[in-house]
Amino acid sequence: MLRNPIRTLIAQRKPLCFPRSCRHVSTSASTKTKVLTTETMHPLVRQVEYAVRGALPIRAEALSKQLLSDKSLGFDRVVFCNIGNPQQLNQKPITFFRQVASLCENPELLKPENRQTLLKLYPDDAIARAELLLKHIGSVGAYSHSKGIHHIRENVAKFIEERDGYPADPENIFLTQGASAGVHTVVQILTQNYKSGFLIPIPQYPLYSATLSLVDATQVPYYLNESTNWGLDVKDLKKAVDGARDNGVDMRALVIINPGNPTGQCLTEQNMREIIEFCHNERLVLLADEVYQTNIYKPQTRPFHSFKQVLCSMGGDYKDQELFSFHSISKGMVGECGRRGGYLECVNIDEKVMDQLYKIASVSLCPNVQGQILVDLMTNPPTSGDSSYPQYREEIDSIYQSLKRRSSKLADCFNSLEGMTCNDAEGAMYLFPKLTLSEKAIEAAKANAMAPDTFYCMSMLEATGVCVIPGSGFGQQPNTFHFRSTFLPEEHLFDSFCGGLRKFHGEFMAKYKD
Missing domain, CATH: 3.40.640.10 (Type I PLP-dependent aspartate aminotransferase-like (Major domain))
Structure with missing residues (x-):
C-alpha cells in the first residue's frame, strides 16, 4: 500500500520542498493583504462593463432603500427603466403559465384523490399540460x-x-x-x-x-x-x-x-x-x-x-x-x-x-x-378550443396593446422636450432619444467626472427617481448624447411619469442654459 508522501515527510520531521512559486507566505505577510484583490484577479474580468447594472442602477437601489425611512426626496418610489424587466414594473404574469408551473412544482396536487378540489382551482387544460410535462420531466428538482x-x-x-x-x-x-x-x-x-x-x-x-x-x-x-x-x-x-x-x-x-x-x-x-x-x-x-x-x-x-x-x-x-x-x-x-x-x-x-x-x-x-x-x-401556449384560451388571448392582447400605447406616449413626450429627438419604437421595449446639451451642462459633467449623458441621467434619477441608462453605456456616434428608457411603467401612472420627466428636463435645461 502506497503511503501519502507528505504524511511520510511530516512523520520524519523533514521539511517540505515546494517550487519557489508555490511556497507558503509568512503568517505576518498573509495578515496584511488579501490573497484575492482586484490586482490579483483575472484581468479580463476587470475589463468587463455592463451599463444596465452599472453606476446608475446602483445609485437607484440606494435611493430605493433610503425611501423606506426618508420621504423627503421629492418622489415616493424609484422607477427602474434601466432594464427590460416587465414584472418588476408590475406587468401581470400570464395566468396559464403560472398555473402549469405551480402544478409542476407541487405534483402532490395532481393525485387522483385531489382531482375534484383541483378542478375548482385550475382549468382542465392546465392540469393536463402539467401532467404531460411531468411525464417527460419526472421531478423538477432533478x-x-x-x-x-x-x-x-x-x-x-x-x-x-x-x-x-x-x-x-x-x-x-x-x-x-x-x-x-x-x-x-x-x-x-x-x-x-x-x-x-x-x-x-x-x-x-x-x-x-x-x-x-x-x-x-x-x-x-x-x-x-x-x-x-x-x-x-x-x-x-x-x-x-x-x-x-x-x-x-x-x-x-x-x-x-x-x-x-x-x-x-x-x-x-x-x-x-x-x-x-x-x-x-x-x-x-x-x-x-x-x-x-x-x-x-x-x-x-x-x-x-x-x-x-x-x-x-x-x-x-x-x-x-x-x-x-x-x-x-x-x-x-x-x-x-x-x-x-x-x-x-x-x-x-x-x-x-x-x-x-x-x-x-x-x-x-x-x-x-x-x-x-x-x-x-x-x-406551445393554449390554442382556440382550449379552456384557458380566452383568458390567455385576452391577457396577451391587453399587454401588447398597452405596450404599444406606452411606446407612442413616451416617444411623444421625449419629442416634446427642448433639445431632444426620439425615433418611434418599431419593436422591443425601449426608446433611445438623442439629447442636445449645452456647453455649460457638458462642463458641469466634466467637473463631476461624468460623461455628459451620464450626468444628465444621474440628475434625472436624483430629481425624479426614474432610472435610465446613458447612451455611452451602449455606444453611440462620437459627440452625440443619448439615453435608453424602457416604456414599462404601469400605464395608469404614465401621465404623471411623463409629467415628472417634463418638469425635470425643463429645470435642467434652464439651470445649464449657456
Whole structure:
C-alpha cells in the first residue's frame, strides 16, 4: 500500500520542498493583504462593463432603500427603466403559465384523490399540460438532459416550423438559461484567440461587449444610422470588416439584434437578405438575437421575419450559411425574466462543433427546469378550443396593446422636450432619444467626472427617481448624447411619469442654459 508522501515527510520531521512559486507566505505577510484583490484577479474580468447594472442602477437601489425611512426626496418610489424587466414594473404574469408551473412544482396536487378540489382551482387544460410535462420531466428538482428536456425541444422545433414554414430539428436546439447563456456559449466557441473579431452594432446591448471582453475577443463596431430610424447599411459592414482585416483581425461573426436593443428598430426582409448575402460572401457566422420577436408595434409596415426563415427562403448558394439564433421567455408578453429560460437554434453548424457545444452545455449539467417549462409554454401556449384560451388571448392582447400605447406616449413626450429627438419604437421595449446639451451642462459633467449623458441621467434619477441608462453605456456616434428608457411603467401612472420627466428636463435645461 502506497503511503501519502507528505504524511511520510511530516512523520520524519523533514521539511517540505515546494517550487519557489508555490511556497507558503509568512503568517505576518498573509495578515496584511488579501490573497484575492482586484490586482490579483483575472484581468479580463476587470475589463468587463455592463451599463444596465452599472453606476446608475446602483445609485437607484440606494435611493430605493433610503425611501423606506426618508420621504423627503421629492418622489415616493424609484422607477427602474434601466432594464427590460416587465414584472418588476408590475406587468401581470400570464395566468396559464403560472398555473402549469405551480402544478409542476407541487405534483402532490395532481393525485387522483385531489382531482375534484383541483378542478375548482385550475382549468382542465392546465392540469393536463402539467401532467404531460411531468411525464417527460419526472421531478423538477432533478437534472435534465444537458441540451434540455427532449419533449420541450420538440415543441420548440414545432414552434419554429410553424413560425418560419421550414423544418427544425430538436437535436439542433439547446435550451438555455435565458438567451444570454446561449450568447455566451456561442461567443466562447467562436473565439479562437484575441484576434477573433465580432461585428457588433453601435448602439448595442452591452451583453455583447461584456462577453467579448471576458473571452478576450476583438470587438469590431458598426454604426446604425439614427437618421433612417437606426437602419443598417451593408456598406458600413463592409467598411468595418475590411478595416479590421487590414489590422490583422480574424473576422468570425456578425451580431444582429432584431428587433433592436436599445434602438427599437425592426429590419426589413430585403435588408435581412442583404445581410445574409454579406455574411456568405465574407465568410462570417451570423448571430441573430431575436428575443423581442413578439414586441412588434408596426406589423403592417415592419413585421418580424426570423433570420432562419429568410435564410431558408434564399436557398441555392446560401444553404450552408451558418446561423445561431436566440430567443427568451424574458421579453415579449411573457416577461418571466427571473425564471431564466431561453433557447438557441443552430443552423448549418458543423457536426463536430455541435458535439463541442453539447460538451460545454454538459459542464453546467443542465438549464434550470422551471425555465425550460416556461419555454415550453411560450412556444406551445393554449390554442382556440382550449379552456384557458380566452383568458390567455385576452391577457396577451391587453399587454401588447398597452405596450404599444406606452411606446407612442413616451416617444411623444421625449419629442416634446427642448433639445431632444426620439425615433418611434418599431419593436422591443425601449426608446433611445438623442439629447442636445449645452456647453455649460457638458462642463458641469466634466467637473463631476461624468460623461455628459451620464450626468444628465444621474440628475434625472436624483430629481425624479426614474432610472435610465446613458447612451455611452451602449455606444453611440462620437459627440452625440443619448439615453435608453424602457416604456414599462404601469400605464395608469404614465401621465404623471411623463409629467415628472417634463418638469425635470425643463429645470435642467434652464439651470445649464449657456
